[in-house]
Amino acid sequence: EPEVTQTPSHQVTQMGQEVILRCVPISNHLYFYWYRQILGQKVEFLVSFYNNEISEKSEIFDDQFSVERPDGSNFTLKIRSTKLEDSAMYFCAIRGLDQGNQPQHFGDGTRLSIL
């Protein structure tokens, strides 16, 4: 079973609407990541989040995207004013608490469909 639970599993939204995707780790982690995978394309990095701050973001992660940990447990990705090209699978990943470059573990994703 994945170390993170993502909700919803599928989200259908009208273009221009806001969506919030949620990620809940099984145990406490400090390192969080969001990736996306457009159908038939590579998994792409969006953003990394450590100690309640963005530590790195890609050029995809523009002003329409934001992340936060509103209650110290859930980790959310908000997309404001969605566009058709935002349709993709969005994966949350976490990294272990150990020092060093531990591997990232992924949730099963949220399939976002923009109409």
Added chain:
Amino acid sequence: QKEVEQDPGPLSVPEGAIVSLNCTYSNSAFQYFMWYRQYSRKGPELLMYTYSSGNKEDGRFTAQVDKSSKYISLFIRDSQPSDSATYLCAMIKAAGNKLTFGGGTRVLVKP
């Protein structure tokens, strides 16, 4: 030149055969290498994680890294129909945050 290249397949093998997968990369800054398995409509599942050049074995899986050639491989012995999935290579720079993925190879193991 793409940072990470991976043959998309599909790679079709009979049950029991050895599956051989590989990726090449162009950036020598990549230091940690991973193989993930992805079933349809699921997230990437970590199979192997390696750092040093050489081989690492875990059950039926063997990962190889050749940093001098910028080439990594994954071998699956005694393949099973349940191994049918897309296999993604991924890599990360030392002290880096983001994984860079290959495009994935679709594998079909026929009974």
